[in-house]
Amino acid sequence: MKGEDVMPQSSGQQRLSWFQRSERWQMFTASPMVVASAVWLAFIVLVAVLAPALVAERANFQNLSLRFFPPFQIEQGIEFILGGDSLGRPILLQLAMGAQTSMIIAFFAVGISSLIGYAIGLVAGYFGGWVDNSLLRIADILHTVPSMLLALVVLFILEPSIFNVIIVLGITRIPVYLRTARAQTVEIRERTFVEVARSMGASHWRIMTREIAPLVFPTIRTLAVLEVAMVILAAASLTFLGIGLQRPDVDWGMMVADGKTYLKTAWFVAVFPGVVIVLTALSASILSNWLRAVEDPTQNILFARKPKPSRGKAP
Amino acid sequence: MSYLLEISDLNVTFETRFRTVPAVRNVSLAVGQGESVALVGASGSGKTVLGRSVLGLVDEPGVVRGSILFDGRQVVGRTEEELREIRGVGVAMVFQDALDGLNPVYSVGSQLSEVLTVRLGHSRAEAKERAIELMRQVGIREPESRFNNFPHQFSGGMRQRICIALAVGMRPKLLIADEPTTALDVTVQAGILRLIKTLQRETGMGLIFITHDLAVAREVSERMAVMYNGQIVEEGATEEIFSRPQHPYTRALLLAHPARAKSWRDLEPIPDEFVTDEPSSDNQTVSAPAPTASIG
Numbered sequence: 001m002k003g004e005d006v007m008p009q010s011s012g013q014q015r016l017s018w019f020q021r022s023e024r025w026q027m028f029t030a031s032p033m034v035v036a037s038a039v040w041l042a043f044i045v046l047v048a049v050l051a052p053a054l055v056a057e058r059a060n061f062q063n064l065s066l067r068f069f070p071p072f073q074i075e076q077g078i079e080f081i082l083g084g085d086s087l088g089r090p091i092l093l094q095l096a097m098g099a100q101t102s103m104i105i106a107f108f109a110v111g112i113s114s115l116i117g118y119a120i121g122l123v124a125g126y127f128g129g130w131v132d133n134s135l136l137r138i139a140d141i142l143h144t145v146p147s148m149l150l151a152l153v154v155l156f157i158l159e160p161s162i163f164n165v166i167i168v169l170g171i172t173r174i175p176v177y178l179r180t181a182r183a184q185t186v187e188i189r190e191r192t193f194v195e196v197a198r199s200m201g202a203s204h205w206r207i208m209t210r211e212i213a214p215l216v217f218p219t220i221r222t223l224a225v226l227e228v229a230m231v232i233l234a235a236a237s238l239t240f241l242g243i244g245l246q247r248p249d250v251d252w253g254m255m256v257a258d259g260k261t262y263l264k265t266a267w268f269v270a271v272f273p274g275v276v277i278v279l280t281a282l283s284a285s286i287l288s289n290w291l292r293a294v295e296d297p298t299q300n301i302l303f304a305r306k307p308k309p310s311r312g313k314a315p
Numbered sequence: 316m317s318y319l320l321e322i323s324d325l326n327v328t329f330e331t332r333f334r335t336v337p338a339v340r341n342v343s344l345a346v347g348q349g350e351s352v353a354l355v356g357a358s359g360s361g362k363t364v365l366g367r368s369v370l371g372l373v374d375e376p377g378v379v380r381g382s383i384l385f386d387g388r389q390v391v392g393r394t395e396e397e398l399r400e401i402r403g404v405g406v407a408m409v410f411q412d413a414l415d416g417l418n419p420v421y422s423v424g425s426q427l428s429e430v431l432t433v434r435l436g437h438s439r440a441e442a443k444e445r446a447i448e449l450m451r452q453v454g455i456r457e458p459e460s461r462f463n464n465f466p467h468q469f470s471g472g473m474r475q476r477i478c479i480a481l482a483v484g485m486r487p488k489l490l491i492a493d494e495p496t497t498a499l500d501v502t503v504q505a506g507i508l509r510l511i512k513t514l515q516r517e518t519g520m521g522l523i524f525i526t527h528d529l530a531v532a533r534e535v536s537e538r539m540a541v542m543y544n545g546q547i548v549e550e551g552a553t554e555e556i557f558s559r560p561q562h563p564y565t566r567a568l569l570l571a572h573p574a575r576a577k578s579w580r581d582l583e584p585i586p587d588e589f590v591t592d593e594p595s596s597d598n599q600t601v602s603a604p605a606p607t608a609s610i611g
Contacts, residue, residue, distance in 0.1 A: 129375075191415050192410050192412040192415040192416045193415060193416055193417055193418045193419075195372070195410060196408075196410060196416050196417075196478065196481065197418075198372065198402070199370055199372060199402055199403065199407065199408040199410075200402060200403035200407065200430055200434065200481065200482075200485070201398075201399040201401075201402035201403035201404065202399075202433075203396075203399065204395070206433070211418055214418075214421075215418075215419070215420060
């Protein structure tokens with residue numbers, strides 16, 4: 001922890017340079033993939049926040065003469081650089097609009113299911129016995145009912161809206177996290193440091209939250225990030241069935257679903273949103289993987305920058 | 316004199332639907348204030364289960380019957396919540412597996428000071444100061460710079476020292492050390508034993524030292540109890556037992572100990588009759604064959 005020993009006197013400039021010398025920053029800049037992922041995610045979030053205020057009107061303006069306008073041409077202005085969709089809307093701006101919805105759905109649906117699954121899994125794994133059994137059976141039931149069917153029924157009864165899509169997707173994905181968290185908890189609870197904590201009078205709550213939960217968390221986070229793409233696409237299939245989002249709301253999954261029909265004639269309508277989904281999911285995954293490795297004190301040495309070999313010598 | 320810990324007629328059995336395995340049978344043992352008692356026996360003789368039962372750490376399907384009085388208060392049958400008043404501040408335990416005794420995600424110092432803030436209500440600054448003090452006490456060099464290190468940056472012996480610091484940090488009245496040196500090599504072992512002795516002298520706590528190593532038992536204890544097959548077969552002053560063992564099993568144990576032998580030919584293996592991987596479920600006292608050699 002060399003970088004953390006020297007806490008400098010606070011002046012902005014100094015603090016910045018101290019930060020740049022800190023181990024974590026060095027580890028961050030050492031891997032270009034990680035930097036690229038972070039930049040991409042930051043960009044998407046920025047777009048998600050700004051786009052609706054700036055381009056909402058132009059994004060939804062339909063100009064049928066520009067239907068399937070081919071991409072990479074700027075005669076119609078920069079907004080048609082990625083082409084036009086089936087109703088002549090600019091794909092670039094649609095993507096920007098979709099960023100917000102997709103981010104909101106992915107963030108909250110994954111957040112809800114991972115938090116609930118994480119908590120229940122910890123409790124089930126830690127206490128075992130009938131608590132464990134009954135919680136697992138509930139998870140089984142949730143798992144065996146096809147999530148699409150459940151979503152269909154619920155959204156048929158409720159009004160289709162972003163909020164309801166989030167709730168449905170959130171609840172149906174709980175078992176994934178529950179099982180993982182439980183399996184890890186069962187393993188960790190047998191370790192000596194848990195025993196030590198107990199022998200020193202730690203309460204169940206403290207053992208669960210302070211001793212076990214931090215060791216389960218990295219797995220849950222990795223899983224959650226992998227689920228982001230899952231959820232975006234699941235939302236798209238709901239939309240495809242007509243019970244997800246309703247226009248003029250748009251998300252990336254919906255755009256893929258729209259474009260699917262025209263894949264032969266106008267590939268770009270489906271491909272660009274697809275690429276954006278993949279890039280976003282990939283970035284999140286790379287970033288979370290990096291975080292996991294960096295936070296693990298036994299692994300983070302792998303990311304330390306090797307001293308550059310001096311010239312003329314074999315490394 | 317009233318005892319610090321009084322165990323009487325303690326039975327611990329593990330009861331599943333299909334069978335019942337007794338681990339501790341009719342054990343009575345008393346430990347006085349500041350006294351050190353060694354609990355000796357082969358593996359599987361019930362030493363560890365006995366130690367854990369004092370802290371109420373015997374889990375399902377284990378069933379504890381009998382009486383354990385600590386400081387005049389009954390331990391058996393208490394709820395988890397009530398046991399917390401005893402654990403740590405009354406009785407502390409050092410476990411065998413030193414390498415896994417600390418949580419890998421927290422720094423060593425934060426684990427030490429957390430216990431002090433949570434259990435003793437120290438302020439953060441106080442706790443840190445005292446944690447460093449404790450680290451120094453258990454022989455960690457340059458504790459200030461090692462305070463923020465993580466467990467994997469410590470050697471096995473140092474981790475066990477930290478575990479001991481955790482246990483004694485709350486100034487318990489009784490320390491149960493469950494084979495604290497078994498996972499460590501011999502040179503480190505000597506240091507740990509000396510440390511425990513010193514700490515015990517300084518703090519005046521009682522000590523139950525669980526071990527299968529007779530030499531270790533002799534070094535740390537005033538009194539010794541020999542366990543065999545879940546029972547205490549012999550109990551008395553340590554030196555007394557070493558010079559005049561009464562029970563055949565004790566005699567066999569001593570004959571098998573290398574420290575007494577000039578050459579390996581003098582060593583006597585424990586007779587087969589005593590070797591039990593599984594305690595037999597009948598309740599009779601062990602009848603023992605007489606060892607052939609006499610003890611000099």
